Structures are given as structure tokens and as C-alpha cells.
Amino acid sequence: MTYTVAVRELCEFTAKQGDLDLRFTPAPTALEGMAGHAVAAARRGAGYRAEVALSGSYQTLQVRGRADGYDPERQRIDEVKTFKGRLDRQPASHRALHWAQAKVYGWLLCQQEQLAHIDVALVYLDVGTQQETVFTQRCAADDLRQHFEAQCQRFIAWAAQQMAHRTARDAALTALTFPFGGFRTGQRPLAEAVYKAATAGCCLLAQAPTGIGKTMGTLFPLLKAVPAQQIDKVFFLAAKTSGRQTALDALSRLSDRAPALPLRVLELVARDKACEHPGNACHGESCPLAQGFYDRLPAARAAAVANGEAGGTAALHQAQVRKVALQHQVCPYYLSQEIARWADVVVGDYNYYFDLGGLLHGLTQANQWRTALLVDEAHNLVERGRKMYTAELRPAALAEARRSATAARHAPVKKALDKVRRCWVALDKAQASAYAVHDTFPDKLLAALQQCGSTLTEHFTDHPTEPDAALQAFYFDALHLVHMAELLGAHSMVDITQPTHSYNGKATTPGDSTLCIRNVVPAPFLQPRLAAAHTSTLFSATLQPARYYADLLGLPADHWWVDVESPFHAAQLQVQVARHISTRFPHRAASLHPIVALMARQFQARPGNYLAFFSSYDYLQQVAALFAQRHPEVPHWCQTRRMLEAEQRAFLDRFTPTSQGIAFAVLGGAFAEGIDLPGKRLVGAFLATLGLPQINPVNEQIRERMHALFGAGYDYTYLYPGLQKVVQAAGRVIRTPSDEGVVHLMDDRFGHAQVRALLPHWWGLHPRAGTPVPRQDLDGHAPLPLPRPASKISI
Template identity: 30%
Template sequence: MTTITISVRGLVEFILRSGSIDNRIQQAPADAIQEGGRIHRMIQKSMGPDYHAEVPLSFIHHADNYDLLIEGRADGILDKYIDDPDAYDAQESFIDKPKPAPLIDEIKGTYRDLRKMEVPVDVHLAQAKCYAAMYCKDRHCPNINVRMSYCNIDTEEMKYFDFSFSYEEIVKWFDELISMYLKWSDFEFNWSGVRTTSIKAVQFPFPYRDGQKDLAAAVYRTIVHGKKLFLEAPTGTGKTITTVFPTVKAVGEGKISKLFYLTAKTITRTVAEEAFATLRKAQNLRFKTATITARDKICFLDENERNCNPQACPYANGHYDRINDAIYDLLAHEDSFDREKIVEYATRHQVCPFEMSLDMSLWADGIICDYNYVFDPFVYLRRFFAEGKKKDYVFLVDETHNLLDRGRDMYSAFLRKESFLELKSLIKEFHPSIAGHLDKCNKAMLELKRNCDGCTVLTSIDSVINPLNRLAGIISEYLEDHSEGPCREDILEFYFDVSRFLTIFDLVDDHYVMYSEFAENGDFLVRLSCADPSRNLAQCMERGRSSILFSATLLPIQYYKKLLGGTEEDYEIYARSIFDPERLGVYLGVDVTSKYSERSPQQYYNIASYINSVVGARSGNYLIFFPSHQFLEEVLYIYEEEFYDEENTELLVQRDYMSEEAREAFLDRFSTGNDIDLSKVIHMDLEIVEDKNILGFCVMGGIFSEGIDLKYDSLIGVIVVGTGIPLVCNEREILREYFEKAGFDGFDYAYRFPGMNKVLQAAGRVIRTEEDKGVVTLLDNRFTAASYKSLFPREWKGYKTVTTKTVKNEITQFWSEKTGD
């Protein structure tokens, strides 16, 4: 018999929710779960010998074709007969000596002012009533008491709400709740059968490329063994479908219940959607996927009108009254809950599209989303991970090289001294108490500022943390008491920043460096820098069964494995490229450099000359990547003055900020035959001339250096200027010193490895299919050093060194051999 399981909390929060989305109601800080656990333990220990904490309870409803298991854990049960399951069955004892009714205690830690609580929160009470009904059904007790115990996390003040129910009352209520959910569990049961049958029939949708079957098998074995796999899969190995297919198979075999496809960029989310669409179309796969799009990108309101409360947004107003109908409608009619479908159904039912996408994830077999929703301590999907328990999920982490810096950012925080004074000046007339605490925090920051010598590592910041905690408490109380008021938005935004800092401070350990510094504009900052995010990322991945971390550039693999939470027991694979390495010419320009100390007009001229020679060897489309916008502008100026043939060449330049339309127009100019949407070109002031060379001047590590797929003649060459190493700054020097103290090569970890990854990503734009031919020219004499050559992919073993005088002949010869021209 199939069993469908739902938690008590999940049941009541899904079936009984109602009303509107309202961001004016203060949300609990990210550390509320940990603090709530502390409150639970404190109360439970104080309740005496007949009080039993964390009692697991469950109830099975037998439906026609399956069992519905409802389970949870009561915070506390006060019952001296708890160890005697038959104590309430002897009915005569109720006449002679009635036994006292058991009490179900539901404990909630809160930051709310308990004096203003007149009734318990509906879903909190419903949870307690579920436990009471389950206990009654199991023990047959004629009456039962329910207590809601609220405790203020800051003050530890308590408030209780007590209720009494007869067996008939509580069981009838519970049975009605179950009957409301059967529509959903019936759907889940029926869908599970349809999905599993289809998965069993699914075959790999393409002829296996060389080594691809082994990769798919390695992914499957990793899932079965519950490990992590670090996979470098060069372009052409089909890494998306090769990881998705065996994971879907594992779902069909009941080894996992859900997969998460995690990405760093929107474009790779599209690639994942296409992989599932291919399996649906080619193999008749039935598999529901939900794509979570960022709130700001999917919101129906204009940016300046965006506010998630019922007064400002008609979709927020009454959202919870309509959302379940919207979910069922989409669930019954579509298998892909992508952005377009979410928008369509959210519009139809007048609900918030972002919140709807989160809800659809509960019913999806696969979830496609940003890294944040699994790894970020402030954004992660609490509906899946809040309990911290290990589940049978698989995490497919695409473009894994991006997770390192993203992980550092997610688990780092900073305070800016000037923000305390700015808020104080803004609110002192309206909120003198908050202003006073802001002043105390500013004075503590001032003391650190006086002792800061440009950049200073700190061993303790308790002098700041103590007044900051008090400030957070005062602001929390204000926000709870005032849904509106002068400067409330400014106070709320500041409160989020403070809460983030305090939450990250609780995570600080030997993987962190605390330091103070002066920003370029003179602002004083205190930073909690997560130098090594491995522990935090590993803890997140422990919430699932297995993680597959893959990228086209994951060298050196031990570097990424160490910093992304891998262990010696986890697996690693370097997949061999299926492409003929002879179809790619790799050239190292040995008479130029981007080294900061050697930059000069002559160097800029030489690099511009290289660009002219490479393009002169064969006309076509090229991307040229620079270490910075400033460097780009220097070379661009000389190129335009000395070499630019306006009649035959078109220049496109990546700007500091580009709208989505401008980005698309930039890439459209590289499409085969230079096809382009004329409406987009208007925004870029581009002149349309067919059959020109297209030269894109870009910045390494930017929006055009990864995640774009320019096949065939869309791109025949990439020129990379420099080794990609980050500029020397406090942050990088802190990392270098941290890893040197840990016994590693600090320069490699802080500079060389991250820089080389940018180079490899940029170079990877050239060969995208087995038919492609192209050249990669690396312009920096440092590439000839062993420390850099050791990081070259094996496909580059045939590289050649060139100079400004020889490069054109060498590349001309390459094209002659490959094309017969």
C-alpha cells in the first residue's frame, strides 16, 4: 500500500491559510528558529516529571488506494498515564475516579509583544488541535486540554491560552480537516503513478556521445551511495541532460522524492527547462517542474509601486483566499510551471506570482531555482529545509565554480558606521529612544575606527555586538507595534541589515576573518568575511541525500572540492571533451602583459595590434575579453584610432550597466548570418550592415563570459587579455593571508585560481558543437609560466606561442589547414 506523508504543520498551514500578504507585519529574523529551539528547551525543562517533551505522534487515514500518514512532534504532553496506552480504555474508572484530561502543549517563540496578543495565531492553535486529536484517537481519552504557550524570545515573558475539547469535538474537527486535504492527496497518489510509469519507459533522448553513458552512470551511482560528485564536464559533454536524466530515473525508482536544479544565472535556468522539455517531447516523460523567478523580476507591479500589502497590491489582497484554487488549476493542467505559466495562472486567479511559484514547488518533482533557495541563510526555502532534517533530495548544482564566491557572499556581512548616524539624523525627531541606541552603536564603531590602520583584523567585536543587540530589540518592538509611521521603511531596511549582521556573527568560527577597513569613499566598515564557506555549504547539502556539482571549468578540482564542502569520500570526475582538439587553435601572446605595473600606451597598442592581426587572419565574429572596463577603454581607443575598418567591422562594447534588451541585442549581432531584431537595435544605436566582422569588447567574468551559447559561425574566436586575477584589495589580501596561515598557497587561492577560471570560462565560448572550429588567443606572457600552464585543460596541450609579428601567419595557417582556404 502506497503511503503519502504530510506533516501536521504542513497540513494546517496549507489547508487553513486565509487573508492577505502583508509585509507590514514584522517577520521573524533568520535566527528565530535557533532561538525558538532554545525557548522550547527552557520551557520543557521547567514543567515537572509528568511533562513529556517532543512526543512523536502520527495518524494514518486509510483512503481507497493509499494511506495518508499525518505526523508531527508535540512540543509537550502533560499526562501521568502516557506510558500506559490502555489507561483511558477502562470506562468504569471514569465513573469511580475520573482521570484528569491530558494536556497538549504547543510552544511558540516570538518577538511579538505578548501583552497585545488577545488570541493565539489560528494555524498555531490548529497544530495543537491536530496533536490533541491524534492523541485522543490513539488513547481514547474522553476529554483533552490544549495549551498555546507563547514566549517572547527577547524577554522570556510567557503568555498562555487554554482550551478544552471532548473526544467527539476534537475528532470531528480533525476528520473534517483531513477530508479537505483528500482532494490534494488523491491527486498526489494518482500523479505518482502516472509519473513513475512514464519514467520507467524513458530512455536517454540522444545517441550517447563518447563517455556520456559513463557520466550518467556515475551520477546515478553517486545518488545511490548518498555522496557528492564534483564533475568537470567540458562543453559538448551535455552536462545538463547527463545529470538530469539519471536523477529523474532515481525519482522513478523511489530512491529520491525531489530534485533541485540550482543555477547562478537566469540563462542556465532556461537550459534546465529545455532539458526537461526534451524528455517530455522525445520520451513522453510526465514530470512536474517549477521554476522560481526572483520576486522583483516576476512582480506584476511597476518598481516604484511595488509593495507587498493589501492596500498597495490587489494580488496581495486576499491572496491566501484564492491561492489554493490557483495551485490546483495549474497542477491539473500543466507539467511545466515555468515563469510564463506562473504569470498566466496568477493573472487568471489574481494572486501573487512569486508566492504562487513557491507554493507550486511543493507539488513539483523538480525545482529549478537560484543557489539562494538552498544555500542562503536568509532566503532558503524553509518549507523544505527549516527543520534541518536530512531528506531524500538531490541537488544538481550547475556552473558550480560560481558557488564559491556566491557562498562567501551569502555567509558574510558588514556594518557601515555612517548608516547609524544617517538613520539617527532622520528619525531623532520621531523616535528618540531608537536614536539613543543608534548613538551608542555609533560610539562603539567610532572606537574601532580610531584603531583602524587602513585595514585591521579584529579578534573581538563584542563592544559593538552588545549595543547592537539592544538596538535590534528596540527596533523589533517598534516594528511590532507600528505597521505604519514616520520613517518606518527606513527603520525596517536598517533592521534587516542589523539582523543579518547579528545572524552571521553567530556563525563566525575559524572559517571567518573579522576586519575593519575604510571604503574608497571614506566610509568605515566592519566586516564578517567568510573566507572558507565549505562548512556552511556542506551543512546545506546535508539536508539532501546527494549533490552533483558540475561545471565546464572546475580546475583545479581539489581546490573547489575543498572549499565547496567536499570530503575525501566524495567523488570527482574530469570528463574528457568529445571535441577534436585539432579544431581549436590556442595561441599564447608572449610579448604583452596586462600586469598592472607594466601597463602603458605601448602595451595597449600592442594588444590592439594583436586584435587586428587575429581578425585579419580570418574574417568573422570575435569576443575580446579585458580585465576591467578601464583597460577595455584604453585598448578600444587605440584600436579605433589605428586599426578600425568601419566599412568591414562593427564594434560592440559591454557597458557598466546593460538592460536585458541591450544584452539581447548585443548577442543577437553574433547570431548566424547576423540576423537581428531591429526593435532591439534601436536601443543600442547600432547601424545595421550585413556581413561585417563583429567584434565584441567585453569584460572578463562579466555577463558575456559564461552562460552564452554561440554556435557555428556565430563566434570563431576569443581573445583573452590578461590572466583574470582580481585586483589587489583588502578582501583579496585577507583571503591570501587566511589560506597561507592554513598551509596553502595564498596567492593561488585568492588570485590565480579565481582568475584562471574567468579565463577558461571566456575561452569556452568558442567551441560549442562538434562542427565548430575556432581560435583562442591568450594575451599575457604570464601564461607561459608553469603555474598557469598546469591549469590548462588537457585539450590545450597543442598550444603555440606567438608574438605581434608572428600571430597573423600562425592563425592564417590554422584556418588554411582547417578550411582549405
Template identity: 50%
Template structure:
């Protein structure tokens, strides 16, 4: 067998971790902060200092390689830099031991490479909040370091051989992967060919693929087939909905079941911690949670069982394996993300500030293929990932009952709050105030508070209120450090002691660009991705991103699209529109009784139309969405769409019933859309328009038209779901006939 390659960090994380899982309130810097921290330390060194020193050497059966952070050949000193926040004593012993093991492994390679007898080793801990270095130094003999490296390699070599064999068998099987059905659906082959070419060419593609193509299987199958040729290490299928995640897991299961032989493909379903945690009332460390006690001692056996499992590692499967070995299922899943070929997860696992998958790609230098389902949602999701709100009320509640050790820091934040209010919002008002710059006194006070709470919680029982305040404050300070024209700062004071200060992201491109750069190939797909340049700009995708729109599998005679040149739903015209809209809905229902959805811009407008319908057509079966419906109520609302329960359901555009629901056949035969879906013309959106105009020269379209009409297309797209469906769409507003509006609607509606 050829040399087995392993990175120093991977080797140490596999073989050198022992003892308890311990995540006691030691908030870690983001990957961006870590990079900046490394740069800050390296910049202070002299001209002879060598940065990012490449090291490699054959040890046992392994070719071990990595990059040491810095080396001074004159002083004979090798450095490994680790970033942290708060008191260094809060970095747990297990973590420190891992850091030391990495440094000593680098030392062994350097001594062998440079023929040194001994080396000075320095573990540099850098506090990103205080810009402070703390060195921990030792002098080590080359012979001793090499002996330790051999021990690590011997622990890892059997696993490495297994992994190499698995990769060989996986790629062999994927080269001969067969489609699980006799033939493709209409346009599904074109979809698959586009995905395959994109993977092979290592490109980024925005692919608009209408409903009914079988996008889940039509993207997974070719992306898997391409993995051996593209030399992809991992495939990440990312989505925004749990139901879509399940569809992806089911698609891989179908592929596995339909192959003539075994398909050695490790598939992992990642779920949120809230859904996987067995002891949500306990903190994540060995003194509090039995599943954290001795976690790393029992992990190897659990990891082996998980790796040898022949089916998908779903939430339930991982829970069973974890239970057998007495370890935490959530962190077992985190570990298996290192070793699985396909990971099905929420988009935040690749794109948010502390994304696990992005970190693993960077750490292991993987060639990763991304499939992002329902990609039209990523703009809003990403804005949320890089936004945060600070609550004065939360601070005041905690301050009343806080321990004395934290009183001075809490008082400092309270005074900073008062200063911000006095300077920017002295009067009670529900109207927000936009701040040009962040209040430095408040962010400084928050940093000091975070450090104090971190230290306090390390020595005291868990306190949920303190934790929530700490995480809120930490999230704010992290985004404050990178505040720029991609975001805005909003202050609102609706009542005394109830002020809220938020950092709201407007342009996620600046944060997401490094995530796309880390991927070898990316496919963003959805039924609504036009115009592609909008998504490329706002998401920070590469300049050479390609766009393709596939024709739908449906014929034009399946869908009747109607316009209403004489009805306006503009705000001043709403009252005049009620009777014509009610008459239109009633007339359509009389012509073809069945199930219809009617969408409106607000609950207020919806209720006015409902009242009019009840007066003019009392025999028309009606039901309506209500604000704040529970999950059971939403399910019941959808269950009412059946052949035996015809009627018209009224809903709000952009709400839970306007996308992501599947009502094929006679469960839904028509939709009325009485709005362009435009966001409100308020101060906030005007600032967004200005920023987008400055950055991209398309402020109005990017703020109003494209987001609004995307909602329209998604809502109306509920009507035709299968090749057998027929239906009707009514676009109720004279503006739908304007050329600039019609050009943004799906082409096959023409």
C-alpha cells in the same frame, strides 16, 4: 489503496489556514535560529521531560504522524515550541491559529496513543532576541481533539488520494522515460550515466562537463529517470542565471512533448518576488493588498487548478491562474513548491539563510535530488548570501525624519556608531580597518532598534526607508550571532557620516554544509570545476564527495591554443606589454579575419591596449566594453558578433562578457586572454589567504590561482561551442607556461 501518510504540519498547513495572507513586518528567525531556540527551551525542562516525541495514528484514510517538541508525562503536559522576534502580539492571528491547530493535532495523537482522557497543552512562544518564553496553555479533552483531527483529515484525504495517484503515475512514466532525440551527443551518454548512478547511490558528485555536451538535458533526463528507483520525492534544478533557468524549463517541455504518452510531471518555475508581485507598492497583508485579502480562503481552488495544469507552471501560467482566483501569484508559487515534482529556481532558494526549498525538505522529510548548474559560481554567490553591510549614512537619513516613537532607539544606534568609529577609525580614510571582534554595543543597539521598528510598522502605514533600515539591521544582527573565522568584519570611513561596517563571508562551507546534508543526492556540474577539492572544501560538501571530469566532445584540432613566453602582463610590465599585445592581435586578425574577444584585467589596461591598437592598426575594427553598460547596451554589444561585422571586441575578464554568453560558429572564432585573472594582492585578499591556509592548507591556490584561472577557462570557453566550430586561443603571459598554472587549465587544451 495503502495507507496515505501525512505529517501533522503538512496537514494543518493544508486544512487549517484561513483568512488573509499577512506578512506585516514580523521578521522570522532563520531555520538555524529556530533549531537553537527549540534547544534552549528544551534544555530548561526537567529530567522527566521527553524531547521530540514521535506520534502517529490512523485517522480516517490517513496515517498521521509527527514529532511534538516536548512532553512531561508526570505533569500530563504536551508542548509545541514556536520561535519569533519582537512583541508577541505581532504574531498574526492566522499564524497563531495554525500553531494551535498543530498542537491540538499532536494532542489528539498522544491521547489516542497513551489512552488519555485529557491533556494539558502548552504553546510556547520563544523570543530568540530576548531569550524569553511566553506560554499559552489550555486543557483539552481527548474526544474533542480527535473530532477536530478527523475534520482536518477529511478535508485533506481527497487531495492525499490524488497526490498518491499522481506519484504512482509519475513514477511509472519516469521508469519508461525516453530520450527525446535518436541518439546522445558525443560524451552526453557518459554524462547521463554518471548522473543516474549518482542519484541511485545517493551520493554527491562534482562533475566537470565541457561545453557542447548538452548538459541541461543530459542531467535532467537521467535524474528524472532515477527518481522512482531512488524514491526521490522532489528534483530541484538550481542555477545562477535566468537564461539557464529557461533552458531547464524548455528541456522538461521537450521531454514531455517527445514521450509516447502523457508525462504526469508537475514542473514549477520559481522567480524572484520583484518579478512576480502584481502590487509592488502595497504591503503583503489583507488591509493593503487585494490579492492578500482572503488569500487562504481562495487558495484551495487555485491550488487545485495549478496542480491539474498539464504543462509547466511558469511565471506566466501561475500569473494567469492567480488572476482567475484573485490571489497573489508569488505566494501561489510558494505554495506550489510543496506539490511540484520538479522545481527550477535560483540557487538561493536552497542555499541562502531563509531558503524555501531547504525549509520544505526539512519540514516534509523529503528525499530530494539537487542539480546545480554553473556550480563554479556558487562559491562567490554563497559568500554574498552570508555577507551584509551596515550603512551609517542610511541611519542618519532615517534619523532626521523618523517618528518620535523611534527616536531613542535610533539615537542609541547612532551613539554606538560613534563609539565604533572613535575606537577603530577616528580619521577619514578610504583604507578599510579589519576588526577582530564585532562591536557588541552596536549589535545590541541594532537588536533593540529592529524590535522597535517592527512594532511601529505593525500599526502604521508602510515606510520604505524604515523597512530598508530594519532589514539591513536585522541581516547584520543575524550574521553577528554566528560570526566566526569563516567571516571578517571590515570598517571603512571614507567621509564624515559615511562609515560602513560589513560582515564578509570568506568560507561559506560552515553555512552550506547543512544544505548538502539535507539532500539525498547532489550533482554539481559546470564546464570548470577543477580541482574538485577546492569546491568541496569551500562549499562544505561531504568528505566522500566524488569528482569526475568528462572529456569534451571536440577534437584537439578544432582549437589552437597558443602561449606567449616573451610577454608579461604583471603590473610593472604592463606598459612594455602594450606594443607586443597589439601586434599579436593585429597579426592574428590579418591571418584569419573574423570575430575575436580580447580580455584584460581592468578597464585601465583595456583602454591602454585599445589606444595602442588604434595607433598601430587604425584599419582594425575595434569595439570595447564600457563600465556600467545597460542591459540594452550589453545586448547590442553581443549582437555585433555576426558574420557581417568582423572585428575585435575588448572586454574585462570576470565581467558580463567572459561567461554565460553563447557565440557559436563564426560569431566568435578566437580569444586573447591577457591576464591570469588573479585577484589583487591587497590586505583583504591576504586575510582571505591566511584563513584558507589555516583551514585547508592551500591559501595561495584557493585565494589566487584557482579563482583566477577559472575565469580564464570560462572566458576562453566562449570560442568552441558546437562540434562544427574551430578557433584559436592566445594565453598572453609567460606564467601560463609554468607547470602549476598549466595543470589548472582544461586538460583538452594541451
């Protein structure tokens, strides 16, 4: 049995040494890197061969990769590295790693072409100036062979251990049985769909109701498919900490039922949660855990993965990784990133795979892994995706950078920042309205930001021991904006928003606008990441209509769709529509008394715990104040703006099996999804809103773009996102097959057939067959026909 490893992965394992050092950054973007490689190749002669596929073996190790280029006439192989900043600031450890990679490619080419010697060249190309710096070594083939074998010898013991682990893992997963007595109602069809999708190597969109055990119903079948499908990694991606914890708990239950299961489970957490020295920069001169990081990494890595090698799951959660890291005096955050290469299941936030610089996607591409994705609460990926690919620059960030001590001491920095400010002011002076949308990002300001980025890169490289939080914050914001400007397309829009005086609506000082490249459709960015996986399952309780999510998330045309039947029935949940109430903004004042009266009647009829959801904090406070005045005998408590975690826990702790009262919350907030209050902890919910996003200039521009792209502007911008929040909030009431409760939908628009068609079928509110969908006005816009559903999988 052979173990296959990429050249880059081999050398990063064997040739990295010394400090962790991030000062020679930022690296060029992927597009800049590709363009730089193309420039270097174009400058070579007609016979130059770019992207040369190479492979070779040593004992049980198979090594493969692509050399950047080979010039047969000069008999020279090139390893091209693009960079920004000053090359003379490059750490020696970086150069040593690059030589190690280049020489491995050199031997593989000598072996393939039967060469006695070859020139090995490191070609450094500055993406800003397009200038090359070339370092060349004449190498005998035998010397390169010895170098190659030395790298392989350092890796082969680890490879043998990895092969043994993989064999034991796959055997244990083949024998793995479901950890409970049987599947819950609805859980088996979900599991069958996930397994079939993995077997077929396709993408699955799964709508499955809350309460059936979606996490175990997706993890178990996917793990069962791993051996036969030769899947290297399973990535469980969640929008929130609660989703990660649910996955870790499910994997722990599997481990409890199968103690000998050798599964390496890694939890990835954000840098600010893992950093031991948040005030220090990430290099050996500043942080003690970065100093000598790569020298101590092998022992730390071995200790981490050995945690479960005796025959059992290695649970590498945040606390365990931190413990190992501190025992070996290495950074916990970067240790977890190294361990990701050797984990079987990685649990982390969406951004670790879907962000432009996502670690897991990058490793998948570099190592050609066969991966499987589970995307939890996938309805959140639309908004999260938009945020990942949106770049915003606020005037306060530039003002703080210009006021920084660094700008005062270093003239080039101040000059670059001042130029950005001048271009920004000129742009605002030319803008006639408070809000404007541009076809492209303004050229002069973009050029100033690009030049400023280069200047700050050089400054940070030359002054690594002068941290400046304000300057760094602006720097990274500006880099992201420039990057997104390079990727601008129909999926995004450029808008500039100037603050206005509340009393006259006029714009304030020029240069005080907010610059934004606003992503509207994340599909073009998400689609290649989904395509990079062997199989992916995106699941949630609210994915209706399926076509909306397929369009915005970039699902492949041949994806599968399954709508798992709910284990609940209409008799469990009384859903009442208050047709006499309108919560439209002009009707808010008139709605207060009817809402309070309805809530009081329901509480008197069935005392218990209730959640009441509103469209805004202002609306919530108006209703809560009137309710307290009219019904002081009924306990109530309210969500407030920017609640801390302790305050959120206190809010939820008031829901006990014996307590009574009404909690007021904002729809779409912390208590509208992801919380579990089964049984008598929650017996009902009131929803005084359709959840429709506010009609404002930004959303109206999004509506126009959605109409142009999908012919469903109002529905895609307002109706579907709003009702998704409604269904999520109402889903807090029925959590188990034994729960019973009531939901009051307090708005006459819930009576419209078009709206009822988007609510869960088991609620019993769907229009009867043949009922026409009237052309009714929903907040000023005529509804469009429902989009066609995606094709369903037969299970």
C-alpha cells in the same frame, strides 16, 4: 497505498485562512528558535519529555510529527512558538494555525498514551526577553479526535490526487527514453555518473566540457532514477537566468518527446520580478492580492497543478503562474511558493536552497522530503555562497535611516539609530588604520544593533501602514549582520574599512567605515544543505582542481568525482601563448603596443568575430583606444560599466555569421561565461590577463586564512579563481564539434608549468610527464604544490 504528511504541512494546507500577513515578522533565526525551545524545555520538571515523536492514521493518510514537549505529571502537551516583537500584534490567522497544529499533536498523544483528556498549551517565548506567554485549553480526547479527522478529511481528497499523480509520474519516468537519437560524445558518461550517484545516494562533482549538453545529460538520468529511488523532488539550481532557461528548455524537450509525461515543473523567480504591486507591503490592508489570500489559495493551487493533469507536463513557468494567480486574485510570488510543495521539478536560483532562509531547504526539512539536487555551473557557488553568508553595513544606509521621516516622528526609533551611530563613531576613532580585521564583532556596536533591531521590529509591528524604504533597508541589513555575528567562526572574518582621502591616505570622518562580516569559506553553511539531499550533482566545465571546490563547497569526504573527456580535440582550437607580453600591473603600459599588434595580425590572418578580455575597464579602454588609433579599419565595440539588458543584447547581436570585428570585454563579466556564439559568430578570443584577483588588504587577509585552513593560501585566493575565469572565457570559442577557432593567451605566465596544468587537457598545453613544476614567482608569491585530486568514479 498510504500518503504520509507532516503535521505542520497538514495544518498549513487545511487551517490557514484570511489574509497573507507578514507584519508579525521577522521570525527568530533558526538558532534563536532552537535556543528558545531549549530554554522552554529546561524550565519544565525532571519528567518533562521534549521532542516527542508522534504518528497516527486516518483512512489512507499517515500523519507524523514531533510535539515540542509533554509533561506527563500535568498531562499537558506544549506547542512552543518563539517570536520577536509584540504578541498582541499577532494576526488571528497565525494563532488559529498554531491551535490547529497543537490539537493534532494532542490527539496523536492521547491515542498513543490512551488518555481520556489532555491540556493543550500554546507556549509563546519572546527570544529577546525570554518571557513566556502560555494559553491552555483542556480538551477531551474525543474532541481532539474529531478535530484531527476534520483536518484529514479536508486533505484526503488532495492526498488521493497526489498519490495518483505520483503513481502516473513514476510509471511515465520509468518508460521515459532519451529525447534525441543518441547521446553526444561525453554526454553518456556524464549521464551514467549522475544515475549511479543517484542510485548510491551520494554527492557527485562533475567536470564536463561545454558543448556536450550538460543540462540534458544531468536532468534525464536523474529523472530516470526518481521512481526506483523514491525521490520526491528534483531541484535544479542555477546561478543565472540563462541557466534556469536552459533547464526549462530541456524539460520542455522531454515533454515534447513524451507528451503524456505528468511532470509538474515550477520556475521560482525573485520577489521583485514577480510582485504586481511593488510599492505595497505584504498584508491585506496594503495589497489587494494579499487580502483574503488563503481563502482563495485552494482554488488557485488546484488550477495551477491541474494544468497538466489531463496527461502531460504542467509547465508552471513565471508567466503561467502569474496568469493563474491573477485569475484568482492572489499574489504570484507567494502562489509559486505554495506550489513548490506540490511540484516534481523546481528550477530556481541557488539562494532558494543554499541561503540561510532558503525556501526549498526549509520545505525539505519540514516535510522530510527525499530530494535530488542539480547545481548548474557549480564553480559559481563558491563566490555566490560567500555573498549569501556575508553581511555588510554601510554608513549611507544608517544616514538615510536617521534622515527618514519615521525617525523624525518617532523618538524611540531616532534614539535607537543614534545609539548605533555613537558606537560606530567610537569604533572608528579607536581604529588606527584604514583597514582592520577583528577576532570578534565589536561588543558595544553589536549590542546597539541588537537593541535597534528590537526597536524597529516593534515600530514596524505597531505602524504597519507607514512604509519607510530607507528605514526598512537599514533594518534588514542590520538583522542580517547580527545574525551572521551569531554564526561567526573560522569560515568568516570581521573587517572594518574606512574610506581614505586619495591625496594623503588618511581616514575620513569617524562613523564612515564599512562594517563587514565577510565569509571566506562557505563550506560550513553549504555542507548541511548538501547532506539534506538524497543525492546531489554539482557540474560545470571548470572545476579544476577538484580538491579546491570540495574544500570550499563542503562536499562530503566520500563524494565522487568525474572528469568527462572532451568531445573536442586540439586541432579544433589553436592555443597560442604570447610569452613576450606581461600583463602584470607595473607592465601594463608596456604591454599595450604588443597586444594591439598581436590582435591586428590575427585579424588580418583570419577575419571574423573575436572577443578580447581584460582584467579591468581601465585596461580595456587603454587597449581599445590604441587599437582604434592604429587600426581604424577594423570594427570594434566595447563593454561598458553597468550595461542594461538591452545594451548587453545589442553587444551580442553584433556577432553574426557574416560580421567581422573585435569586441572588448572584462574577464569575469557578463560576456565571459553563459553566452553561446557557435560557428562563425565567434572564431577567436584574446585573453590579456590571468584573471588573478587584485592584491589588496582584503584578499591578503583571505590568503592568510586560506593558508591557515588549507595550506594553499595563494592558490586558493588568486591562482585557481583566476584561471577558472580564463577557461570559462576561452570556452566561448568552441561550442560544437564542428567549430574551429583560436585563443591567444597574452601573458608569459601562461607558459609556467603550474599554470598549464590547470588548463583543459584537450588544449594540448599540459606539461609533459616528468616535467618539474618550477618554484616560480606568480605576482610576488611562490606557488604551492597542487592539492591531491579527489577520488574518481569509475564509469
